[in-house]
Amino acid sequence: MPVDAIYFDGQVARDRPVSVNLDSQGLTFSGDGLPPRAWRMAGLFAVDPPVKGHTLRLAHDSQPGARLVVHDEDFMAELLAIAPHLKGGFNPKRAMKFSLWIGLSLAAFAGVMYFTLNYAPQKIAVLLPEEWRERAGEQMEKALAQGAKFCTTPAGDAALSAMLASLAEGDPDMPPIKVRVYDIGLMNAFTLPGGHIVLTRGLINETSGQDEVAGVLAHEIGHAAHRHPEAQLVRIMGVEILLSVATGTSGGGNTGSLASLAAVLRSSRDAERQADTYAVDMMVAAKIDPTGLKRFFEKVLKEEGKPVNTTLSRLGSVFSTHPGTAERIGLIKPAPTSIPLKPAISDSQWTDLRKICG
Ligand SMILES: [Zn+2]
Incomplete structure (x- = not known):
């Protein structure tokens, strides 16, 4: 009909x-x-x-x-x-055509991503919006501290600022840095996105002089200056991060997880070497004895091989043995004798800093 x-x-x-x-x-x-x-x-x-x-x-x-x-x-x-x-x-035929098209687009996208993530994380890291880096850094710092007490005293904070100011004399282009000390016994230091640097009470207490802490700080500033944590984040979380940055949505929404934290803190040999080089150059230019970093690494060398069990120690950072600590020690040369050296902070400031966790 x-x-x-x-x-x-x-x-x-x-x-x-x-x-x-x-x-x-x-x-x-x-x-x-x-x-x-x-x-x-x-x-x-x-x-x-x-x-x-x-x-x-x-x-x-x-x-x-x-x-x-x-x-x-x-x-x-x-x-x-x-x-x-x-x-x-x-319609199955049309659906097939459509999914073929989607498939090809995804393949092209994946190809671009592959190259981007393998060859340009550092370049992308530099392009990340300030606000995003800051948010990721804050979240990760919270995850890292795991509820540990944030150490602050007026005198200790002043000593820390004085140390940063001394180091900054060695690099006029030093990126903005936020250093916080947490009441964590383990000797360690971490750099997170957005220039967030975490020092532990253990680090401050177990080093034997202000220049050792200054050396570690300079090394961490080197990571921040090279945007190593951001690059690592891009490398690991790649697609998700790039998409959220591109669309301006909840970028870094997931960066507080311990997994992404560990990934961000896992520096490559090259990154460690870059940070060491940066630290030594910065210290020499700031007229601070670069062998402070060397003495710290010698201390680390003694610690290496001891069994470590805490989450924080597994996260690596200055404790990471890549490149080998001995090799890193060998690369740190004293400043030329023509340069008059001064301590990173005065002895009384150093005493104040050591008491920052009470
Ligand atoms: Zn490092």
Whole structure:
């Protein structure tokens, strides 16, 4: 039983009344001045998901742009019984084409990502918005501290600021740094995104002089200046981070996890070497004895090999043995004798700093 429908050929803006016949093979329709046409079931699809009581708009792969508009409930029911694939406007062939297209796009995207993440994390890290770096750094610092007490006393804070100021004399382009000391017994130091540097009470108490702490601080500033933590974050969390930065959404939303923390703190040999070089250059330029860092590494060397079990020690950082501590020690040369050296902070300030955790 033929039903009335409207046909648009997709070529001219003109609708034609047609009469449509349905059988198991497909549709045939013809109208005034329109020779009979056949749309076989195979290429037939619904433009929108069919809804009972609404107009059904059909199209066919053989005639891109053409539409057949039917408003007949019985016809729709009969058609959907023969061709259930029209429900939801889904067509396997079209879906295949679509997913192929998506697949190719994803492959291209993945290719770009692969190169980006392998060869340019540092470059991307430099481009990360300040606000994002700050947020990631704050979150990670919280995760790292694990509820440990944040150490602060007026005199201790002043001593720490004085140490930073002394070091800054060695690099006029030193990035903005936020150093915090936490009441953690383990001797360690960490650099997080956004110039967040964490020193432990253990580090301050177990070093034997201000220049050792200054050396460690200079090394950590080196990581910050080179954006190593950010680059590492990009390398590990790559796609997610890039997308959130690109879309300006919840970037760094997941950076507080211990997994991403560990990843960010795992520096490569090259990164450690860069940070060491930066530290020594900075100290020499600031007229601070660079062998302070060397003495610290000698202390680390003694500690290495001892069993470590805490989460914090597993996170690495200055304790990391790559490149080998002995090798790193060998690379630190004393400042030329022509340079008059001064301590990073005065002895009384050093006493104040050692008491920062109370
Ligand atoms: Zn390091």
